[in-house]
Amino acid sequence: MTNLTFEKALADLEEIVAKLEKGGLSLNESLALFEKGVKLSRFLKTELDKAERKVEILLKDEKGALRAEDFDAEEAAGDGTEDEGGGA
Numbered sequence: 001m002t003n004l005t006f007e008k009a010l011a012d013l014e015e016i017v018a019k020l021e022k023g024g025l026s027l028n029e030s031l032a033l034f035e036k037g038v039k040l041s042r043f044l045k046t047e048l049d050k051a052e053r054k055v056e057i058l059l060k061d062e063k064g065a066l067r068a069e070d071f072d073a074e075e076a077a078g079d080g081t082e083d084e085g086g087g088a
Contacts, residue, residue, distance in 0.1 A: 004043065006044065006047045009040045009043050009047075010040075010044060012036075012040055013037055013040040013041060013044065016033050016034075016036060016037040016040070017037065019033055020033055020034065020037070
């Protein structure tokens, strides 16, 4: 899965789930899609774990202690007033 982005992997996984839910596939096709889905799921988990570690590093104070901060999903989504380091 070289050069695979998180967003592409997530879209591919959603497509696989939709195909499997729709049905009508042979057993071999279903198994192949399931296998690809598992690989994508593992890739996504790894990427999320990396992001979590980066966030923890960024939240450490000057003494190296981790500061717990509440996560507000609405605030994290942004209202366009803060620079979130990238565009949509």
